[in-house]
Structures are given as structure tokens and as C-alpha cells.
Amino acid sequence: MADGSSFYITTPIFYVNDVPHIGHAYTEVAADVLARWNRQAGRDTWMLTGTDEHGQKILRTATANGVTPQEWADKLVAEAWKPLLDTIDVANDDFIRTTDERHEANVQRFLQKLYDDGHIYTGEYEGYYCVGCEEYKQQSELVDGEGEYAGQLVCAIHSKPVELLHEKNYFFRMSAFADRLLELYETRPDFVQPESARNEVVSFVRSGLADLSISRSTFDWGVKVPWDESHVVYVWFDALLNYITAVGYGQDDAEFARRWPAQHLVGKDILRFHAVIWPAMLMAAGLEVPRGVFGHGWLLVGGEKMSKSKLTGIAPEQITDTFGSDAFRYYFLSAIHFGQDGSFSWEDLAARYQAELANGFGNLASRVIAMIGRYCDGQVPSGEAGRTDADAAVAALEAEVTDAAWRAIERLHVHEAIAAAWRLVDALNGYLTEQEPWALAKDPAQRDRLEAVLATAYRGLGTLAVLLSPVLPKATGKLWTALGAPGTVQEQPIDRAHEWTPGSRVAALEPLFPRVEVAE
């Protein structure tokens, strides 16, 4: 079970040039559920998210829009990225921007230390640079252009011409850390999850690591290299450091010691930055490597990957406007095996909303609350006198799923945790059908049994409220109120969900997941 230990979880910081789509929201929601769950289990929890605001692409976009890059970033943070967190009900503890003073100053501190310790050298770099990708491309990543770009080499991802750049750069001796990285993957097999992601990382590092160019001098929108202000720090090197600058690196040792190391959650497309470059940077600085890096899958829409670069995304509001934030959270975290790619479709979303949330959980809550209102005048019965083995079985299941869910969360298997809780939803619906409290209510002689059945259902419902509160914070909050239970549902120890304290009276409950009329 949980102790008071620290749990620090991060999402990637969003590149402000993008428009939020459900892929971004998926990562956020996953991190948020893990954070809420750990927090509710008594761990000293911290969830960080934020924005990545430097780099040539943002400079160019801002210029094209006639504003400074800072103004551009401010606008997008205020109008797109922070609102996204509200849209999907994310309760992050902090939001870092790479333009924050606390970040920039300590990126410089970090870099200076690496420089002083001999991990950085001056070199010459020539290569094809894709502005869209913010990185130099290998020949294999380029294709011949078509149409207006015929005859030129273009980036395979962006289909835009690359530029041949030749610049003096500062290089990070990443190659020196290959052996230590391999040892890390070896001794901590769960450092990179899932297994498939780990295998790719290992084979990548085994094939040899090159040093990393970490500065740019062709533009100036970035953190200045402290010993050479004609250079700015490479945007990825800058961005990765947010995970430590946000928790006190360089300026609050106590806070840093309390939080670090973090569990990182990333899309598998940026796994390498987090599982190779980032640990190497930390090793060079003499800091602890992350607790782990989990690379989740992509959301497939119509069989195709949703793309950050191609802006083929679906906006989260399209879903939450109709189904609500709880349904958004539930759908993506339960329907998709966390770590694997998952198919999204409106049909599937609507079907699961209806079958699982409305008819399964929501209706269960309605019928139990309604029966206590009707048969017990709203008084929560103790039910002690009429218990049978059936009630003991439900109680045992509550304990079992509570335990199973928590074990799943500890392994970051969110979908398993939800599935465990859902076993209780199904069991309670079945229990009610078998026990037929509505029939018991017609016979005064069965009064004790009726109260026992309703008490058992009531208890089970409360356990569900606690267990599902990280995933369905809004609905379980309403349910908690209807149950008349003391305090808030978020205050209940989730690793002992089945031990919640019942209330004395139930209150009316509106449908938690109203039926949705679906177009098409």
C-alpha cells in the first residue's frame, strides 16, 4: 500500500506553435489520473506540465504574425494551452514555461556546469536543417520535392525544403554516456516502458551514439549560452530541462530533493529525447536519472496517426462539448491499452458513453439512490440485521478491486485500474437484479433483508465513487454529495476505497451521464 513517498509526474511541455488536439489531451489526462490517484493514496504528489516556447519555428511564426515571439507565446498559452487544461479537468500542480525566469536562469546554470566539467566542446556542424522539425536531418530523412519544390530536397515529414547550414556549434559529449545508458536500461528494466519502447531505445543506443549539437547561432529566440551570447541553446536541450528547473534545480535544493526524480509520460514519438538524451544530460550533471520514462501510443483516427506536425487533430472541445470532460477522460483511458496505439472513433466513443457510463455506472447510481429514497425515506440503512453471503461477496469484491486497481496504477496501467473498478459496477448491477429489493419492499416481513440489500449497494456505490474519482472527478463529486458521505470524495484514501465512511441520508441525484443524442 501507499506510503508518504514522493511521486512526481510530468507531461511533455507543449510546443506553443501547435493547436491542442486530443493527442495532447490524452497525455495530460493520463498524467492527471496517475497524479490524482497517487495523491489520493497519500503520496507527496506533484504534477507538472507547461509549454515549450523557444526555437526558430516560433520566431518565424511570430514574425509572420507581426508580433514578438514572446507576445506570440503569451497569446497561445493564454488562449489555447491553459484553457485546454480546464477543458479536460486537469489538476496540475505547476505550469512551467520555458520563458520563465526560473527556467532560463537555471538552464544557463546547468549548461555552465557541463561546460566547466568538460562535457561540452566547440565544433563545426554542417547539415540539412528542417525548420519545421527544429533539427538537422539525415539524408535518409529527406525526399525529393514535388511541385513548387521540385529539384530540392525536402523534409519527409513537412514536405518543405531543408536548408544547408554550416555553423560553429557547441557539442555535448553524449557519446561518452552510451555505456552508462546501456547499464541503466539493463539494471532497471522498467526505466523505459512499455517493453516495446525499451527495446527500441536499447537497440538505438547499441548502434552507437553521436555527440549532440546543443547550440544555434543563426537566430536568437532562445536561452543564451552563458559563455557565448552569440549562441542560443538548442530547443530540445532547453526544453528537457524544464523537468528539473520547475522543481527547484539550481535555486531550491530542498524542493528539488523532495520532488526529483520524476516519472515522465511522453508520446512514443519523442521517446528518444527522454530515454537517451535526457538521462545522458543528467548523468553529465551528476544528477539522478528519472524514475522512469513511459512512452504511450498514438491515437489513430480512421487508421491514421494523428499528427502534431500536420495539424490533423481533433480539438478536445469537440468531444467535451457533447460528452463532458469526465467522458473524455474515461474514454481514452479505458478504451485504449495504455502504451499501445489506440483507435479513436466517434461511434466507439458514443457507444461506450452509452453502454458503460450512462447505462452502467450512471444508471447504477440512479437506481440505488432512488431506492433508498423511496423505500427508506432517504435514510441510509445500516442493514446489519439482514446480511447474507451475497453481501459478504460484494464486500469482498470491493476490497479486491480496490487492491487490484491500486496495483495497476503503481505499474502505470491505468486501463487495468479502470477495468478493475468496472468489475464492481457490473457486479452491483447484477447483485440488484438477483436480490430484487423492489420485490422485498412489498413484503413487510422482508424489511431487514431489504435494508441489507440497499446498504450493500450503497456501500458499493461509495467505493466506486472513491475508486473512480481520479478518472471521473465531476461525476463522482456529485455522487459523493448524493450519498451524503462526509467530506469530499477526493479526500478519501483511494488505496482503502472500500473503507469509506457512509453518511446518514441520501440526496437527490441527477443523471450522472445523461443520454446523448448523437448526430449521424
Added chain:
RNA sequence: GGGGCGGUAGCUCAGCCGGUCAGAGCAGUGGACUCAUAAUCCAUCGGUCACGGGUUCAAGUCCCGUCCGCCCUACCA
């Protein structure tokens, strides 16, 4: 070119070291029930397990090849 992953009921997916492995959920169909959001519960229809070979007493489950989708990673220019 190498490496890896996937192709199982209409849909989304489980099936570890070969022997009730042909499954689950949803959808569909039939029935029961009425506390509840026309809900719930029970039963049931449904698959040549991508394709072709092979190993074996026995293969979605191992081997070889082919096709399709995807990921990682080279080389030549």
C-alpha cells in the same frame, strides 16, 4: 537493405512457454424483470484465428515463404 510490431467474430481487442484456445466487451437476436437514464439481468447468433507450405500424436500458439499496415534504423546517390 537490416531490425521490430501487428493482421483472431460486424466493431475494438484477450489469447504466456504448442494439447477445452477458438475467447471478452460492444453491436445483433430471444427471454426475464421493473428500482433506475426505454435501464438492468439471463441466454443466444456470429470467426477456414491474413495466405501458402513445414515440424509434431497435436499449431492463432513453433519454423520457412508471401501479401497487407505500421514503427525503428542504415547505405548509395
